[in-house]
Amino acid sequence: NAGVMQNPRHLVRRRGQEARLRCSPMKGHSHVYWYRQLPEEGLKFMVYLQKENIIDESGMPKERFSAEFPKEGPSILRIQQVVRGDSAAYFCASSPDSDYEQYFGPGTRLTVT
Amino acid sequence: AQSVTQPDIHITVSEGASLELRCNYSYGATPYLFWYVQSPGQGLQLLLKYFSGDTLVQGIKGFEAEFKRSQSSFNLRKPSVHWSDAAEYFCAVGANYGQNFVFGPGTRLSVLP
Numbered sequence: 001n002a003g004v005m006q007n008p009r010h011l012v013r014r015r016g017q018e019a020r021l022r023c024s025p026m027k028g029h030s031h032v033y034w035y036r037q038l039p040e041e042g043l044k045f046m047v048y049l050q051k052e053n054i055i056d057e058s059g060m061p062k063e064r065f066s067a068e069f070p071k072e073g074p075s076i077l078r079i080q081q082v083v084r085g086d087s088a089a090y091f092c093a094s095s096p097d098s099d100y101e102q103y104f105g106p107g108t109r110l111t112v113t
Numbered sequence: 114a115q116s117v118t119q120p121d122i123h124i125t126v127s128e129g130a131s132l133e134l135r136c137n138y139s140y141g142a143t144p145y146l147f148w149y150v151q152s153p154g155q156g157l158q159l160l161l162k163y164f165s166g167d168t169l170v171q172g173i174k175g176f177e178a179e180f181k182r183s184q185s186s187f188n189l190r191k192p193s194v195h196w197s198d199a200a201e202y203f204c205a206v207g208a209n210y211g212q213n214f215v216f217g218p219g220t221r222l223s224v225l226p
Binding site (some may be wrong): 004033035041042043044045048056057058091094101102103104105106107 | 116147149154156157158159162185203205213214215216217218219
């Protein structure tokens with residue numbers, strides 16, 4: 001059983017461009033969580049999704065950030081008009097249901113130049 | 114609001130020495146507590162977890178942690194550190210598995226030969 005997959009592993013964007021980060025959960029997992037790790041800091045929760053539903057987006061910035069987890073395909077974290085402060089590692093985690101531990105992917109490291 | 118503190122930003126120990134990493138949390142109910150390890154450039158790996166029962170929990174790689182409700186602590190220990198243990202260690206708390214986790218800022222462990 002492959003682990004949580006994230007791609008790309010590294011992403012470089014210029015200020016003002018869009019960043020799209022993908023997360024493929026483990027097989028059989030229908031719950032996805034996104035976290036952001038700023039340099040020298042711990043992970044901060046962003047959003048929790050189930051298939052086709054956003055359950056908790058209390059950690060998402062109000063503007064420019066959006067997330068989806070469609071019925072088919074990976075979960076997408078989208079950042080529009082990126083700024084330097086968006087440079088961070090973005091981690092995705094998945095679980096098979098709401099009462100089970102989260103398994104983390106290797107992360108996508110976004111650099112905004 | 115729940116929070117996690119890890120008082121030690123960076124710890125250096127000699128190989129073979131014992132290790133204790135501190136974690137204190139603030140939470141209104143019985144928490145789910147976790148320790149994760151992150152090697153450079155990698156995702157997070159779960160070391161151990163606590164949610165009920167015996168307050169001393171055993172994890173992978175020879176780690177253990179003890180939940181002390183009176184001190185709101187969940188310290189991680191290892192009797193003999195190996196060079197491969199050098200990594201960043203994160204303590205996290207959650208209401209249950211299915212809710213977003215709050216992570217501490219992390220403790221970086223360096224191991225001297």
